[in-house]
């Protein structure tokens with residue numbers, strides 16, 4: 001039975017006869033007519049490709065996520081659309097390249113921009129289908145009121161508004177019952193220089209704790225998630241859980257401190273594993289397993305430079321902040337008993353861009369038709385449909401607005417471009433490099449010279465992308481960008 005689920009069975013409703021071809025063709029709508037599935041997205045921050053037991057970690061123990069993989073499917077060629085936080089989240093929630101929605105760079109406490117209210121987020125799309133929605137964790141798509149989760153489709157929000165190594169925006173609204181830590185007062189928050197790595201915790205649109213005790217966050221997020229699932233059990237729900245760990249500075253609760261052979265980073269991942277187990281157990285206990293689709297992945301690769309969070313993307317090259325595979329290929333596990341085959345590995349290309357159109361299809365929700373959405377429906381890959389192939393012809397690796405690489409099939413081309421050019425030395429022309437990711441997942445052997453036709457084809461795909469959403473490395477802005485929100 002492992003490979004036995006076909007697409008029609010996958011999209012059909014358990015126990016309901018999906019008898020006619022027309023019903024099968026309607027697919028997602030047939031599900032939605034009964035009760036649309038629940039969705040849970042667990043999105044960690046800066047976790048490496050290797051940093052789960054089921055992805056080969058030699059020394060981090062993740063029994064709960066390994067069990068999730070044994071009951072579900074591992075995606076081993078799964079990508080995020082950016083190598084840093086803000087743009088990666090923009091892609092997940094809009095189904096679009098972050099450059100298309102003009103959020104290609106990390107936002108800071110002084111940033112006055114955020115996600116545009118003209119975009120339709122995954123949460124808005126599902127909310128329109130009657131879903132209960134919540135965001136618990138790190139947002140990072142703008143911390144000013146017009147950009148907060150509660151303005152973009154989430155019924156409720158608990159979490160930190162951006163990265164946990166940032167500070168506070170002294171103008172933030174503060175709740176009446178705010179908890180001040182470390183001798184903080186409202187006056188100090190408004191006037192003093194912000195505390196290094198002192199971040200505020202939000203509930204809804206107001207600060208409820210500052211600076212938040214970060215060692216408590218995974219526990220609190222988990223409790224909040226369990227509460228939300230329990231309260232929402234009688235209607236479809238969407239739980240978006242973007243953990244702010246293992247982004248540096250690392251914090252862990254007392255229960256997990258010193259437990260992992262891998263040091264603090266391992267402790268942090270093991271606590272997130274516990275959290276994931278709590279969430280899946282809640283789903284199981286409530287009898288919702290067969291109607292709940294859970295995706296676990298990370299927003300970008302491990303921080304190997306500067307902060308050095310201790311993660312590993314092996315066997316991939318490099319990590320966060322780069323367009324090498326280690327920066328943008330992530331461990332990914334999908335779980336939905338009865339719908340996603342158990343114990344399977346999907347080696348087809350997929351990306352967070354695909355989550356929005358796929359969930360929309362499964363929920364019977366409308367994807368906006370008046371604009372370009374980059375992601376594709378990957379439900380056939382999720383169902384393990386025989387012979388299902390990635391629907392993505394080409395995938396583009398950006399850093400900021402600069403297009404650095406293009407992927408098509410097994411080939412990845414790092415584009416020729418100028419690099420360096422600081423005070424010390426003149427800019428260098430870096431030639432194109434081609435890698436065969438099937439034979440060389442570590443991007444070690446440049447085979448450009450031996451495959452000129454492949455290089456030409458991928459360069460043509462890159463050129464199409466430059467015309468579409470631009471490339472700062474060539475001084476082009478593209479014709480299909482949409483503005484981000486401004487406050």
Ligand SMILES: [Ca+2]
Pocket residue numbers: 045046084085247299300
């Ligand atoms: Ca990140």
